[in-house]
Amino acid sequence: xxxxxxxxxxxxxxxxxxxxxxxxxxxxxxxxxxxxxxxxxxxxxxxxxxxxxxxxxxxxxxxxxxxxxxxxxxxxxxxxxxxxxxxxxxxxxxxxxxxxxxxxxxxxxxxxxxxxxxxxxxxxxxxxxxxxxxxxxxxxxxxxxxxxxxxxxxxxxxxxxxxxxxxxxxxxxxxxxxxxxxxxxxxxxxxxxxxxxxxxxxxxxxxxxxxxxxxxxxxxxxxxxxxxxxxxxxxxxxxxxxxxxxxxxxxxxxxxxxxxxxxxxxxxxxxxxxxxxxxxxxxxxxxxxxxxxxxxxxxxxxxxxxxxxxxxxxxxxxxxxxxxxxxxxxxxxxxxxxxxxxxxxxxxxxxxxxxxxxxxxxxxxxxxxxxxxxxxx
Amino acid sequence: xxxxxxxxxxxxxxxxxxxxxxxxxxxxxxxxxxxxxxxxxxxxxxxxxxxxxxxxxxxxxxxxxxxxxxxxxxxxxxxxxxxxxxxxxxxxxxxxxxxxxxxxxxxxxxxxxxxxxxxxxxxxxxxxxxxxxxxxxxxxxxxxxxxxxxxxxxxxxxxxxxxxxxxxxxxxxxxxxxxxxxxxxxxxxxxxxxxxxxxxxxxxxxxxxxxxxxxxxxxxxxxxxxxxxxxxxxxxxxxxxxxxxxxxxxxxxxxxxxxxxxxxxxxxxxxxxxxxxxxxxxxxxxxxxxxxxxxxxxxxxxxxxxxxxxxxxxxxxxxxxxxxxxxxxxxxxxxxxxxxxxxxxxxxxxxxxxxxxxxxxxxxxxxxxxxxxxxxx
Numbered sequence: 124x125x126x127x128x129x130x131x132x133x134x135x136x137x138x139x140x141x142x143x144x145x146x147x148x149x150x151x152x153x154x155x156x157x158x159x160x161x162x163x164x165x166x167x168x169x170x171x172x173x174x175x176x177x178x179x180x181x182x183x184x185x186x187x188x189x190x191x192x193x194x195x196x197x198x199x200x201x202x203x204x205x206x207x208x209x210x211x212x213x214x215x216x217x218x219x220x221x222x223x224x225x226x227x228x229x230x231x232x233x234x235x236x237x238x239x240x241x242x243x244x245x246x247x248x249x250x251x252x253x254x255x256x257x258x259x260x261x262x263x264x265x266x267x268x269x270x271x272x273x274x275x276x277x278x279x280x281x282x283x284x285x286x287x288x289x290x291x292x293x294x295x296x297x298x299x300x301x302x303x304x305x306x307x308x309x310x311x312x313x314x315x316x317x318x319x320x321x322x323x324x325x326x327x328x329x330x331x332x333x334x335x336x337x338x339x340x341x342x343x344x345x346x347x348x349x350x351x352x353x354x355x356x357x358x359x360x361x362x363x364x365x366x367x368x369x370x371x372x373x374x375x376x377x378x379x380x381x382x383x384x385x386x387x388x389x390x391x392x393x394x395x396x397x398x399x400x401x402x403x404x405x406x407x408x409x410x411x412x413x414x415x416x417x418x419x420x421x422x423x424x425x426x427x428x429x430x431x432x433x434x435x436x437x438x439x440x441x442x443x444x445x446x447x448x449x450x451x452x453x454x455x456x457x458x459x460x461x462x463x464x465x466x467x468x469x470x471x472x473x474x475x476x477x478x479x480x481x482x483x484x485x486x487x488x489x490x491x492x493x494x495x496x497x498x499x500x
Numbered sequence: 501x502x503x504x505x506x507x508x509x510x511x512x513x514x515x516x517x518x519x520x521x522x523x524x525x526x527x528x529x530x531x532x533x534x535x536x537x538x539x540x541x542x543x544x545x546x547x548x549x550x551x552x553x554x555x556x557x558x559x560x561x562x563x564x565x566x567x568x569x570x571x572x573x574x575x576x577x578x579x580x581x582x583x584x585x586x587x588x589x590x591x592x593x594x595x596x597x598x599x600x601x602x603x604x605x606x607x608x609x610x611x612x613x614x615x616x617x618x619x620x621x622x623x624x625x626x627x628x629x630x631x632x633x634x635x636x637x638x639x640x641x642x643x644x645x646x647x648x649x650x651x652x653x654x655x656x657x658x659x660x661x662x663x664x665x666x667x668x669x670x671x672x673x674x675x676x677x678x679x680x681x682x683x684x685x686x687x688x689x690x691x692x693x694x695x696x697x698x699x700x701x702x703x704x705x706x707x708x709x710x711x712x713x714x715x716x717x718x719x720x721x722x723x724x725x726x727x728x729x730x731x732x733x734x735x736x737x738x739x740x741x742x743x744x745x746x747x748x749x750x751x752x753x754x755x756x757x758x759x760x761x762x763x764x765x766x767x768x769x770x771x772x773x774x775x776x777x778x779x780x781x782x783x784x785x786x787x788x789x790x791x792x793x794x795x796x797x798x799x800x801x802x803x804x805x806x807x808x809x810x811x812x813x814x815x816x817x818x819x820x821x822x823x824x825x826x827x828x829x830x831x832x833x834x835x836x837x838x839x840x841x842x843x844x845x846x847x848x849x850x851x852x853x854x855x856x857x858x859x860x861x862x863x864x865x866x867x868x869x870x871x872x873x874x875x876x877x
Contacts, residue, residue: 211592218588222659250627250664253654254744277630282599287627289666367631 134352138359143292147355153299154185158193165256167230170197171221173244174235175204178262198224206391209243209278217247231256237263238270245276249291259296264314265399267298268354273362312435313399318350321357324374327477334430373481377471378406384456388448403436412493413472423475440498450494511729515736520669524732530676531562535570542633544607547574548598550621551612552581555639575601583768586620586655594624608633614640615647622653626668636673641691642776644675645731650739689812690776695727698734701751704854711807750858754848755783761833765825773820780813789870790849800852817875827871
């Protein structure tokens with residue numbers, strides 16, 4: 124018998140979704156406490172852990188030991204790291220492993236990793252036995268502030284990113300801030316783009332705070348936990364208002380329509396562009412495009428670009444190493460993106476810093492000429 | 501412009517599931533009216549039809565023409581017929597075809613076929629873009645009275661039947677009674693097992709009516725439509741009370757735990773056993789097992805067997821052509837079935853005709869010795 128580990132201070136964000144409500148815990152040492160937190164919330168005593176080759180050597184043993192100490196028997200599946208793992212083939216592998224482990228309805232699938240592992244294993248948890256319990260243990264800044272909250276799961280297909288998936292809310296999210304210390308600068312910055320996004324959507328004070336405090340957020344400590352908790356709360360607020368993305372939740376896609384097109388154009392090659400970098404460039408483009416449509420001042424676009432550039436993020440298409448396809452091809456990728464209704468393009472535009480809105484009637488000709496202007500060839 | 505086809509008399513069963521409510525229409529000539537009925541209910545003007553090689557030559561042209569007349573552009577995917585089509589590989593194929601056809605959120609995926617096509621394409625409709633509109637045009641009696649109503653979708657894996665899937669309610673079900681005239685006697689009988697099931701769950705009058713009127717139901721006409729409408733209404737009632745199968749919906753599995761095990765034991769070989777036949781044998785076994793546990797009179801099991809035998813259905817394990825594996829293997833298949841909680845077996849048992857109930861604490865030793873008694877080897 125092990126004594127109950129005394130709880131270090133953790134921030135709690137509650138996501139009030141009725142019978143699908145859940146807690147997000149943010150703080151230090153949460154992987155060591157995972158078994159305790161899970162056993163306190165779920166009835167089942169079996170778990171299937173899904174992780175990747177980068178994360179497993181760092182944290183898998185600690186997680187398994189923590190579960191075991193809480194009386195939870197676990198099986199583990201270690202997948203290749205990288206965006207290509209979000210495929211139908213790996214979805215099959217995860218479903219098969221979960222069934223092999225005889226995980227039942229009150230047992231849990233646990234995602235230990237970044238957004239790829241979370242999206243893939245959340246999808247599997249949503250479809251095996253038509254829905255199992257699901258716990259997110261996000262190990263990247265990006266997944267802590269974005270993909271682990273909100274219940275969107277999915278895989279990529281040759282037609283585009285995240286085009287196949289389900290809404291399946293987690294039962295618990297454990298965002299251990301210690302694990303971020305092992306991220307590369309580039310990975311941390313990519314996650315930071317999504318943190319900045321929450322300010323740019325509708326929180327002018329938070330964006331100004333980030334402009335003043337970003338160095339401390341990068342360095343760790345209380346400002347980092349503060350930024351993550353503010354981001355999770357912001358995402359929770361939007362998700363609660365619109366769980367299945369019929370309306371305001373679309374605001375979370377600020378910068379994502381352009382960003383996804385750039386990711387597609389670079390064949391999801393993480394050496395050239397990772398998701399957060401695409402979002403950073405996409406947010407600058409969204410502000411510039413809004414200025415071009417006379418919706419916002421060009422100065423706002425400059426302010427956004429200046430901050431993202433200061434933290435070391437790419438902000439222009441030319442910052443992406445290697446050649447990009449012509450504007451027409453980018454436009455086609457945008458047309459295959461899922462934010463399309465009746466042939467018209469839906470974009471998140473803005474009236475300025477923290478004044479973003481959903482525009483569902485943007486003429487594709489305007490987008491195309493804007494892209495040609497930004498990326499002539 | 502085509503004039504609006506005047507509506508022949510159709511029965512309507514409304515499934516009141518709030519924002520997921522939908523209509524089931526039952527009657528003659530509904531494939532010819534499909535475009536009209538769909539256009540009246542859905543905003544989109546694109547559709548992807550999924551069907552199989554048996555059904556396509558009979559009804560695909562009529563459905564496409566009907567959609568076209570209503571201004572709906574469609575793409576069609578014709579898959580191999582049979583249970584083996586409910587696989588991950590074919591799920592990928594359907595998702596890919598739906599994306600290729602650029603089906604958007606208000607457009608429809610239309611299942612034209614039996615339960616295999618409905619379960620597979622409903623699953624695809626539930627996951628492409630995290631949920632598209634879905635219309636069922638069931639062409640077997642089994643799918644008209646069972647699988648097309650209620651939103652359960654899924655595929656089979658090597659671990660068992662329907663272990664991977666989602667709940668995704670259709671937006672409309674069109675049960676055209678004319679198409680049943682092209683079914684083989686064996687297929688019709690297999691569907692009839694599910695019709696009888698609704699009586700045996702909790703409708704003594706309906707079961708007695710079937711005992712008196714089954715010949716007319718098989719012959720067609722007003723009794724057939726009556727039996728289908730009563731069955732759809734019964735299923736709707738249970739689904740509305742328990743959409744996601746946490747409680748009373750489990751009653752719909754009367755005969756299915758044994759039935760699924762027999763299907764697994766015959767490797768889903770339809771030459772040996774089809775689903776409805778497994779359910780017929782399973783319902784007799786469920787009544788016999790209930791009698792063995794002193795819950796019901798052995799006379800009720802005999803009455804159930806007599807009726808199912810009269811209509812030509814198999815009622816005993818020995819009726820299945822070829823060898824069955826030993827009782828232990830059947831037991832293992834039951835343990836892998838999804839109605840398992842914390843290691844204990846959940847069974848639908850009965851106190852007599854139309855007095856079924858959910859027993860979630862059945863000792864597996866009792867089941868095993870019962871199986872050994874029924875199937876000694």
